[in-house]
Amino acid sequence: MNVSFRSTTRSLQRATKSLHSLSQARQIPRGGNLRTFRETQSFQSNIRLSGATAAHRSFVRNYVTGQDQQQPPKPSNPQTTSASGPIGGPGAPRPPKDDKLKAWPFVLIFAIGAVTFAAVLDNKKERPKMPVIPAAKSDSDGLPRLRDDGPIFDPKDIKVIFVLGGPGVGKGTQCAKLVKDYGFVHLSAGDLLREEQSRDGTDYGDLIKTYIREGKIVPMEVTIVLLENAMKRNIDQNGKSKFLIDGFPRQMDQALKFEEVVVPSQFTLFFDCDEDTMTKRLLERGKTSGRSDDNMESILKRFRTFKETSMPVVNYFEGQKKVVKVDGGKSIDAVYKDVVSHIADRLK
Numbered sequence: 552m553n554v555s556f557r558s559t560t561r562s563l564q565r566a567t568k569s570l571h572s573l574s575q576a577r578q579i580p581r582g583g584n585l586r587t588f589r590e591t592q593s594f595q596s597n598i599r600l601s602g603a604t605a606a607h608r609s610f611v612r613n614y615v616t617g618q619d620q621q622q623p624p625k626p627s628n629p630q631t632t633s634a635s636g637p638i639g640g641p642g643a644p645r646p647p648k649d650d651k652l653k654a655w656p657f658v659l660i661f662a663i664g665a666v667t668f669a670a671v672l673d674n675k676k677e678r679p680k681m682p683v684i685p686a687a688k689s690d691s692d693g694l695p696r697l698r699d700d701g702p703i704f705d706p707k708d709i710k711v712i713f714v715l716g717g718p719g720v721g722k723g724t725q726c727a728k729l730v731k732d733y734g735f736v737h738l739s740a741g742d743l744l745r746e747e748q749s750r751d752g753t754d755y756g757d758l759i760k761t762y763i764r765e766g767k768i769v770p771m772e773v774t775i776v777l778l779e780n781a782m783k784r785n786i787d788q789n790g791k792s793k794f795l796i797d798g799f800p801r802q803m804d805q806a807l808k809f810e811e812v813v814v815p816s817q818f819t820l821f822f823d824c825d826e827d828t829m830t831k832r833l834l835e836r837g838k839t840s841g842r843s844d845d846n847m848e849s850i851l852k853r854f855r856t857f858k859e860t861s862m863p864v865v866n867y868f869e870g871q872k873k874v875v876k877v878d879g880g881k882s883i884d885a886v887y888k889d890v891v892s893h894i895a896d897r898l899k
């Protein structure tokens with residue numbers, strides 16, 4: 552009895568503390584996340600390579616490095632006093648005695664609520680959280696904060712090949728074959744995002760879900776952190792150094808930022824194919840994939856995003872003579888034969 556009373560008291564104290572910190576936290580304004588993301592996305596899509604300088608620098612300052620953020624306003628004076636002086640002071644009127652009796656249902660309701668709240672908090676604490684996306688976040692938009700101190704890997708040691716092409720062109724299929732024959736690590740940005748979406752305790756589940764269903768590009772901070780962490784794990788734990796990064800970068804800001812803070816790519820393997828063929832493949836895959844975006848409505852949106860947002864990335868690398876183009880419309884084996892013959896000298 553004594554023990555249970557003590558534990559209830561502890562729970563009450565903890566709950567009161569949590570309620571206090573919650574009410575403090577609510578005073579800090581946060582940008583409406585998804586709206587900020589959407590604004591960011593539309594701003595990003597307005598950035599043209601030629602005019603990217605000032606606008607992009609300002610974008611990076613605001614959304615990537617977290618500088619120029621608005622400071623949260625100072626909380627108003629916490630020592631609030633009532634106009635009639637401190638509550639319960641010597642001159643304060645005393646309540647009639649039976650008011651105490653009337654108060655007990657409220658005390659009971661508060662106690663039950665507080666104990667339940669404390670139990671929920673305890674339960675949350677026990678759930679293990681995988682450190683997939685680190686806690687360091689930008690205060691303004693809730694996205695992971697990216698470093699801005701140059702590439703983390705040296706391209707002499709760590710080789711990255713980007714693999715691009717329309718939805719369903721066969722990027723994943725060809726990567727699997729290259730992994731088997733040449734010992735690459737295959738990192739699919741889409742797979743990493745889907746994994747993060749369903750990870751217990753993630754802050755980004757709803758965000759990723761919405762972007763994938765709409766065929767839009769998840770804010771680059773999330774994807775770059777996932778890729779960087781996956782690369783680090785493979786390098787540290789398995790001594791790997793050759794990476795196929797599949798389905799990334801799909802937007803210019805991702806391409807620029809990844810090469811700036813992770814590592815410059817060797818080249819981009821680009822699979823080309825007509826939309827009819829890709830649609831047939833995706834609808835066929837959709838019968839068993841369980842993917843929320845393998846349906847006609849999402850497929851059309853993905854094609855549009857690919858043409859408007861991802862093709863500029865291919866063109867950008869093409870301008871640097873860093874694209875190897877392969878016809879993805881042939882059979883799986885025929886495509887693979889072309890891949891190997893095009894890049895044989897760079898596969899070792």
Ligand SMILES: Nc1ncnc2c1ncn2[C@@H]1O[C@H](COP(=O)(O)OP(=O)(O)OP(=O)(O)O)[C@@H](O)[C@H]1O
Binds near residue numbers: 724836
């Ligand atoms: N050359 C090919 N000929 C016929 N079917 C193919 C070919 N390549 C892949 N497929 C099939 O098409 C579907 C899509 O392939 P895959 O998942 O490799 O594409 P993807 O480009 O990685 O797609 P996404 O971008 O949507 O992830 C799969 O069911 C795969 O088996």
Ligand SMILES: O=c1ccn([C@@H]2O[C@H](COP(=O)(O)O)[C@@H](O)[C@H]2O)c(=O)[nH]1
Binds near residue numbers: 718766774798
């Ligand atoms: O860099 C990326 C890569 C992917 N996405 C989102 O994921 C889906 C699915 O990607 P697949 O490569 O087809 O598995 C894609 O349509 C995007 O919504 C992303 O946001 N950023």
